[in-house]
Amino acid sequence: MINLSEAYVDSLAHNSAAMKNGKDLFKKKSFTKLCKTEDGKLLFGECKGSGKEPYRCSVDWMTEGQPVFRCSCPSRQFPCKHLLGLMYAYAAETPFETAPIPEDIMGKREKVEKREQKKSEATSKEKPTKRKTSKSALLKKIGAQLEGIAIFEKLLHQIVQSGLGSLDKQMLKMIEDQAKQLGNYYIPGIQTAMRNLIVLLRSDEEQETIYAKASAYLSTLHTLLKKSRGYLQQKLDNPEQAPELDSTIEEWIGHAWQLAELRECGRVQSDRDLMQLSFNSYADEARGEYVDESFWADVESGTVYTTRTYRPFRAAKFIKEEDSYFAIVNAKELMIYPGELNCRIRWEGAVPRPVTEQDFQAVKSKALSSVTEAVKIVKNQIKNPLSDKRPVLLLAYDQLMHSSNGPVLLDGQGKELQLSDLESVEQSTAHMLPMLHQDVLRQQAAVVRFEHDMDNNRLHAQLLSIVTDQGIIRLLY
Template identity: 55%
Template sequence: MTSLTEAYVDSLAPNAGAMKNGRDLVKKNSFPVLRRTEDGTLLFGECKGSGKEPYRCSVDFVQADSPVSRCSCPSRQFPCKHTLGLMYAYALGKPFEQAELPPDIAEKRGKAEKREEKKKETEAAVANGEAPAKRKVNKSALAKKINAQLEGLQLLEKMVLQTVQGGLGNLSKKNIQLLEDQAKELGNYYIPGVQAELRELILLFDEESNREAVYSKAIEQLIRIHSLAKKGKAYLERRLAEPDMPLDTESTLEEQLGHAWQLAELKEYGRARQASELLQLSFLSYTDQARGEYVDAGWWADLQDGTVHATRNLRPFRAAKQLKEEDTVHAVVQTDELYQYPGEINARVRWDKGTFREAAVQDYKAVKEAANGSFTEVIKQVKNIIKNPLANRNPVVLIAYHTIEKSGEGYLFRDKQGKPIPMSSEMIATPARLETIVPLLQEEELRDQAALVMFRHDVDSGRLSAQPMSIITDSRIIRLLY
């Protein structure tokens, strides 16, 4: 508690507005009551609100690395401005009266301790070779949901068939509006992932877009939707016949159909690993209009085996103000337990608890050693991935290059065998293009380094191109996206 700083409180704020509002409460002396326990693990008090009664707020630091904020206000923002203000008041040196631990907080701590004990007992049982207790399946509810999903997929197949038979060139505003209405209707069938793929198709036909330019992308998206409907139906029919069948953990099909994986499920299926170290190589925030959410995406190198993982912090438009926006991370994250979602490449990962340490030379060297220096192998790997219509269309790979060279009006990577990979900046829009960024690199950064690149297959030309996201040297990471 003595180390509670303004910068740390800033890091807990979900957005800049919450940060400002929390500080303003302190400036306005809105806390008539400020208290702390003798051991310093709990801050609590009262904050003036718009009503007669003050808001009762607290921040529990019984687990120092994951404080728990509580407040009687109706805000859905977490932490709310009142608990942020409480922490700012302490960080700014406002006087706090020493007081006993409130009974309601003591009760909540007791329940949390019991949950933690049960979790440890389960972990110990698994460590001793005992199988974890499997969740009971409500077969009636499952059958109802699957039947609805199958009905939705049949509707989707019908839409795809009608669109193809009518011809993309004949799509009128009326047809597009009909597709939009049908996309909304899919929201009733428990298949949000499928619904988002249809919206992705509709967005391609924005009335201001060049129709000729989007036909190839539209055909690619139609193939993806058709494949999702076909594979989804076959999978759901098997699950309907065998309710106790394990969930698919080898592909992203469950997630594409709309399943929201719980951490307990991932652990049950053996997709949790103890003590991992991750170094973020690239970070990007973008808007996903089809899914109606803001995405904070990070790509991380696993320092144990060099695998490139991804993180995605999703903030739906309607709740964006209440959810914390992620930021780039430069330190090495040491996780207590790493959860990995199903997926072939760049599998999404999450963790509950973690600590940070400063990145060192050996970390950068570990990343470089994990990079693949054979472009022949890299291209083969990427092509095998994109052959699957449901796979990640933009796989991200760590490559080791011999040189970065000028090629016509653009640039390319070349490996030691002379194999080239052309660079592109068409996948991720950035303020500065390659022709502006590459000349800024130092001479030593153009030779014998590693790069994190995002691949894209051009349907028309049949060629692969790669957008550099970061350059990794022996001493630093040069991030090319911002």
């Protein structure tokens, strides 16, 4: 029997419009037929549409954690509003008639079973590995990447030699056109890094602020130039060299990791429970994409991971928009991308389950207990120019209080962490602290995002969420 909650169905919707449309169908009683199989693994029904014939829709949990959506409507979104409405009806405990599996769905199930059986027989003979690339093709690609990096170097030298103050609109346009060439050399990550600089130089901030940020970012790009060239040269000399797993150099260059690669590198864990700590969505102008970013805690270990879904501006309406998630994700196979703090993850075969107080207590108990330790961890990461400069930690506190300088987090040893709003987060949370109940201000755990202020050479920290024994209070979602 499948347990469906409204929050879980919300998470399947592509966007808020699809959510609303699905709920409206259910509320307006547009379904003329609602059925389920005896084992509860198949929901199917009929919904009134614009034509004479109703739309026939079904949600099939033949494989746990991987629902199959089917609908006779012409929508390109899956799940469409009819499928969402069907699931909302079930989540609301609307009566569903128990009925046998329809013949057409039975036939589709049989085809899937045969296909999976063939795949299983093939993989049982030989362990699945990543798609192999011939040595000559690999060397050719690395050679092209090194050529692209040479162009990248010329662009950087051109900017530095000209001076930031001389970069007018015409020159920026010329640099942007040259940066487009980097897309032909298999280094999309470096191309995006270059676009980030161009976006910064075109921003509406004061010139002194722009120049300070651009100077710091040029240092990062210079490090990227040296490290990527050295890394690729090593691969050119030794094509069999294993990829770096403790850094994001491959991602900086623009490598798209295959799941089979992650498996071969041992970056896979089985049967992990994940709790979402915070969610945010923002526009990345350099990539030309919306980014849906979540931070998740492994319930057992307390490790904080991140997920990012990218939606190109031009195709955003066709791609599922992520959202805050309130259930526990049981990931049957958790893929962990190379990196340091907050490694990026994705999962295969996820099954939701209701969150319990034991889950909240488990996550809270794994929080760091010392501000000093947290600051040390962050400083060790951000001293590497290519590391994420905005890591997120779970930090226990004895008290949240207000000082003359603003809100402060106080740990059990009396050490203070000043809280404020980060420029990069865009949304304020500091102003919400006076609204919190007194019980939340003592002996809880905070989800905190750090950022280094280069002008003042100090760390800033923004409160994203609070984990208590009974739940999560999200200040950013």
